[in-house]
Amino acid sequence: xxxxxxxxxxxxxxxxxxxxxxxxxxxxxxxxxxxxxxxxxxxxxxxxxxxxxxxxxxxxxxxxxxxxxxxxxxxxxxxxxxxxxxxxxxxxxxxxxxxxxxxxxxxxxxxxxxxxxxxxxxxxxxxxxxxxxxxxxxxxxxxxxxxxxxxxxxxxxxxxxxxxxxxxxxxxxxxxxxxxxxxxxxxxxxxxxxxxxxxxxxxxxxxxxxxxxxxxxxxxxxxxxxxxxxxxxxxxxxxxxxxxxxxxxxxxxxxxxxxxxxxxxxxxxxxxxxxxxxxxxxxxxxxxxxxxxxxxxxxxxxxxxxxxxxxxxxxxxxxx
Amino acid sequence: xxxxxxxxxxxxxxxxxxxxxxxxxxxxxxxxxxxxxxxxxxxxxxxxxxxxxxxxxxxxxxxxxxxxxxxxxxxxxxxxxxxxxxxxxxxxxxxxxxxxxxxxxxxxxxxxxxxxxxxxxxxxxxxxxxxxxxxxxxxxxxxxxxxxxxxxxxxxxxxxxxxxxxxxxxxxxxxxxxxxxxxxxxxxxxxxxxxxxxxxxxxxxxxxxxxxxxxxxxxxxxxxxxxxxxxxxxxxxxxxxxxxxxxxxxxxxxxxxxx
Ligand SMILES: Cc1cc2nc3c(=O)[nH]c(=O)nc-3n(C[C@H](O)[C@H](O)[C@H](O)COP(=O)(O)OP(=O)(O)OC[C@H]3O[C@@H](n4cnc5c(N)ncnc54)[C@H](O)[C@@H]3O)c2cc1C
Ligand SMILES: Nc1ncnc2c1ncn2[C@@H]1O[C@H](COP(=O)(O)O)[C@@H](O)[C@H]1O
Numbered sequence: 001x002x003x004x005x006x007x008x009x010x011x012x013x014x015x016x017x018x019x020x021x022x023x024x025x026x027x028x029x030x031x032x033x034x035x036x037x038x039x040x041x042x043x044x045x046x047x048x049x050x051x052x053x054x055x056x057x058x059x060x061x062x063x064x065x066x067x068x069x070x071x072x073x074x075x076x077x078x079x080x081x082x083x084x085x086x087x088x089x090x091x092x093x094x095x096x097x098x099x100x101x102x103x104x105x106x107x108x109x110x111x112x113x114x115x116x117x118x119x120x121x122x123x124x125x126x127x128x129x130x131x132x133x134x135x136x137x138x139x140x141x142x143x144x145x146x147x148x149x150x151x152x153x154x155x156x157x158x159x160x161x162x163x164x165x166x167x168x169x170x171x172x173x174x175x176x177x178x179x180x181x182x183x184x185x186x187x188x189x190x191x192x193x194x195x196x197x198x199x200x201x202x203x204x205x206x207x208x209x210x211x212x213x214x215x216x217x218x219x220x221x222x223x224x225x226x227x228x229x230x231x232x233x234x235x236x237x238x239x240x241x242x243x244x245x246x247x248x249x250x251x252x253x254x255x256x257x258x259x260x261x262x263x264x265x266x267x268x269x270x271x272x273x274x275x276x277x278x279x280x281x282x283x284x285x286x287x288x289x290x291x292x293x294x295x296x297x298x299x300x301x302x303x304x305x306x307x308x309x310x311x312x313x314x315x316x317x318x319x320x
Numbered sequence: 321x322x323x324x325x326x327x328x329x330x331x332x333x334x335x336x337x338x339x340x341x342x343x344x345x346x347x348x349x350x351x352x353x354x355x356x357x358x359x360x361x362x363x364x365x366x367x368x369x370x371x372x373x374x375x376x377x378x379x380x381x382x383x384x385x386x387x388x389x390x391x392x393x394x395x396x397x398x399x400x401x402x403x404x405x406x407x408x409x410x411x412x413x414x415x416x417x418x419x420x421x422x423x424x425x426x427x428x429x430x431x432x433x434x435x436x437x438x439x440x441x442x443x444x445x446x447x448x449x450x451x452x453x454x455x456x457x458x459x460x461x462x463x464x465x466x467x468x469x470x471x472x473x474x475x476x477x478x479x480x481x482x483x484x485x486x487x488x489x490x491x492x493x494x495x496x497x498x499x500x501x502x503x504x505x506x507x508x509x510x511x512x513x514x515x516x517x518x519x520x521x522x523x524x525x526x527x528x529x530x531x532x533x534x535x536x537x538x539x540x541x542x543x544x545x546x547x548x549x550x551x552x553x554x555x556x557x558x559x560x561x562x563x564x565x566x567x568x569x570x571x572x573x574x575x576x577x578x579x
Contacts, residue, residue, distance in 0.1 A: 012485075072489060073449075074458045098462035098479050101438070101498070105445040109418065109453030114535030115445040117438075130539070136440045139337055140346070143539045144443070151535065154445070184458040184492040188476070193484030205573055229574040241501050247484055254462070254480050254500070262573050269333070283571060285564055286550065292336065294544070301567060302550035303560045313561035318574045 001150075003036030004089040008080070009054065010071075010099050011044065016053050019095040019157040024056040025164025026122060026155075027093055031058070033124050034090055040171070043079055045069035048173065055169020065178040070187035073102035078182040081110045088150070091129050093122065096154040097253070104154045114151035116144050118272060120159045129153075137271040138294035157253065157276045196248025198232045204261045205231025208251060208278070209239055212267015212288065212307055216244045221311045222266065228318035234258065236268045252277035266307040270295025287311075321375035321472045323366045324428060325399070326421055326435035326447065327390055328381060328411065329353035333440065337543060344538045348410070355390055358436025364502035365466055366434050367398045373468050376400045378428060382417055383525070384408045392517035396509035403428065403524035412530070414442050418450035419530035425455060427526055430494055432468075432475060437461050437498035444534035448498035458491055461498035 005027040010017040024040065031038040040057035042050060045068050051060040063079045076099075084092060084107055092107065094100035096118055108115035120141075121132040128149040133142050134156065200206060207226040213219065219233070226233045233249060240250040251258055253273040263281035268274060270286070270293055278284070279298045286299035287307045296302040303310065331337065331351045338347040366377045379394035381387040383404035391402035405424040412420070425433070438446045452459030464486065465478035472493065479487045480500060491497075553563045568574050 012481075070487070073460055077453075098481060101446055101461045102449055102459060105414075105449030106453045106459065108445055109415070109450045112535075115415075116536060117442050117445045133443060135443055136331065136337060136346075137333055139333060139543065140339075140541055141544050142443060142541050144536045145539060147533075147535045147537050182458070184495075185460065186490045188488040188490055191478070191486040191488060193486075229568065231573075242505065250484070253482060254484070256483055261571065262568060283567070285567065287560075290334070292543075296550040296552070297544060299550040301553055301564070303553040303564070305557060305560050309557040310561055310564070313557050314564055317561055317565040318568070 001088040002090065003031070003034040004039050004087065005031040005034065005036060006039045006041055006084070006089045006092040007057065008092070008094040008100065008103055009040050009042045009050070010095055010097065011047065011050060014050070016050060017095065018162045019097065021056070021162040021165035022157065022160040023093045023095060023155055023165065024054065025162070026160040028056045028165070030091065030122065030124055036090060039089065041080065041083070043068045043076060051171060051173050052168060054171055055167035056165040057171045059172045059174060061176050062173050063176045063178050065181060067181040067183065068178070071099055072185040072187050073106065074182035074185040076103050077106045077110070078180070079176070079178055080107055083176060084111050084113070090150050091122070092152040094152070094154050096156045100154045104152050108152050114146045114148065116151065116153045119153040119155045122153055122155065134272055137269060138275070138297070139292065156272050158279060193248060196246050198249070200232055200234045200249055200251065201256050201258055203232040205229045206234045206251070206258060206260045206262070207231055207264045207266065208234040208236070208268060209266050210236035210268030211238045213239065214308070216242070218308065219244055221308070225311050225315045225318070228315050229262070231260070231262070236274050265295050265299065266311065268295055269293045270298065321373055321431050321468065322429045323369060323375045323377045324425065324430040324433045325359070325363045325366045325377060325379045325394070326381070326433065327359040327363060327379055327394065328356050328439060329384070329387065329390060330356045330440050339541050339543060343540050345541060355393070356436050356439040358438060358499060360506040361502040362434040362436050362499040363394060363397065363399070364504060364506040365499055367507065368503055369466060369468060370398065375468070378403060380405050380421060380424060380428070382406055382408055382412065382420055384411050388518050388521070388523065389514065391523060392514050392521050393509050395517050395521055396513045397507050401524060402521065403526055405526050406528040406530065411441070413534035413536070414444045414447050414450055415532065415534045416530045418447050418454050419532065420528045421447070421451050422454035423528035423530060424526040431472060432493055433496045434499050437463070437500045444536050446498055448496050452496035455496070457494055457496050459496045459498070460489060460491060462500045463497045464500050465503070466497065
């Protein structure tokens with residue numbers, strides 16, 4: 001058993017994910033406080049060079065194998081379970097992504113470690129790790145501890161500043177022997193999204209709509225407002241799922257991360273997966289019929305109103 | 321080929337949530353419940369796979385006392401069989417749910433187990449990967465496409481990442497998948513049909529024991545001050561539009577906006 005804080009490194013195309021740096025920065029602080037090491041878990045093939053980017057960690061556990069060239073849940077699981085079982089760290093942190101969800105829950109059940117999901121804060125006090133998580137699409141905060149004093153947390157992107165984890169350096173690199181990988185899931189290929197007509201990451205004004213828009217025909221209303229503002233229309237996930245707007249317009253965890261000068265959030269509740277993609281916008285104005293919608297927690301200005309009323313009135317003013 | 325779908329009810333977020341007197345749970349007395357959104361996608365995807373492959377679809381829900389409507393809706397939409405699992409006073413944590421389903425699935429044949437990628441109340445993680453680990457099966461979460469091989473031994477599965485990147489995997493069956501979205505919007509079942517089935521349906525039942533809990537200790541639950549951040553604009557629609565227009569113009573946006 002140790003007081004180490006482990007961080008699972010997510011990487012693609014030779015780059016470490018920002019969300020991983022957020023965790024590394026925090027892991028370093030926690031490890032110092034707990035008297036352990038911040039340890040980065042780096043799995044892949046030919047990825048040793050990435051360890052120079054992981055300077056926030058004191059140690060990198062490097063597992064390399066051709067079978068780890070691409071993430072698969074089963075191969076990662078077969079490498080990570082013995083590492084976590086043998087070294088029994090104080091905490092394992094993973095990002096709350098598809099990769100993180102697969103790995104963290106698998107580790108939790110297989111290693112008998114408790115898991116706190118959707119964490120927005122991870123702290124330590126005399127009693128050990130204290131995790132704050134977000135439930136009910138951001139409408140409730142929960143503070144939890146691990147019954148056994150150690151455990152795993154999947155952390156929502158944006159919980160900590162990435163800068164604190166972006167330290168160059170030369171952590172100790174310790175190679176881990178990779179024995180038989182579980183090959184029941186085989187990577188076939190990566191499908192990259194086709195470029196859309198509009199690149200929402202480059203627009204300075206986004207008029208963004210969510211399920212509150214009600215029906216596909218109402219999209220024309222927001223198109224008119226976006227035109228009046230010289231911006232583009234973006235959306236939450238359900239609108240792209242419904243096919244009312246192309247997937248390339250989706251903002252959030254599984255969509256794009258945007259940082260426009262103005263983000264108008266219309267009929268968007270503000271689920272954590274959406275906030276991940278837009279909370280950095282310069283000016284956020286939210287219109288929502290539910291006064292308790294979490295979007296008002298990140299907006300600079302808000303109004304409890306029907307977007308179908310406000311949008312035409314606003315368009316008239318901006319064109320008039 | 322046997323497909324199994326796991327479904328559950330979650331509080332309807334359109335209603336106001338309140339915290340119980342002990343500060344560690346929701347006040348549940350007045351909550352209304354809905355089928356977890358992502359479980360709806362899992363069921364729809366299973367029914368789509370049934371249509372193309374002739375597989376059977378069995379829907380499982382933990383018996384928390386009022387899952388008849390949920391299960392009857394599954395039948396009305398086209399599921400072949402529904403089963404209540406265990407007996408719980410209220411919805412248990414994800415680890416307990418996963419252990420209960422793992423026990424039930426020892427008696428229920430399953431080549432592919434589908435459930436929602438997550439639920440809004442998964443404090444201790446998502447059921448799909450927990451169940452897979454409990455059963456020792458492979459698992460993929462955030463699944464946006466499922467294709468079954470002709471021989472029924474593997475599935476082709478897409479996992480979605482940020483920015484619309486998608487990995488395609490080949491997965492040996494049996495396997496557990498956390499479904500993010502279905503190829504078609506979840507189908508509609510007439511309410512009258514659901515009501516009728518609620519009375520006549522043959523609900524299977526499997527008794528299970530699931531112990532151990534989540535290993536988490538909840539210290540406090542709270543409703544965040546959502547308006548902490550935003551300055552709220554009140555008034556009529558016209559007043560709101562006027563104020564928003566001013567805020568936008570102050571920043572030099574939309575001046576003589578293109579048309
Ligand atoms: C792995 C994963 C990845 C995800 N990735 C993303 C992502 O990239 N982007 C994303 O957005 N979501 C993502 N989601 C989904 C996310 O969890 C939410 O389901 C989604 O963001 C909700 O979208 P919404 O706010 O439009 O809908 P809802 O949550 O249904 O909210 C609709 C809002 O509209 C309001 N409203 C209704 N009528 C009106 C009206 N007339 N006028 C004004 N307001 C009205 C309601 O009060 C409500 O607040 C992801 C989920 C998962 C599991
Ligand atoms: N009823 C149950 N209660 C708790 N855990 C279970 C149950 N059924 C299965 N499991 C889990 O499933 C794993 C594999 O079970 P088995 O297939 O019986 O070896 C065990 O290690 C348990 O974690």
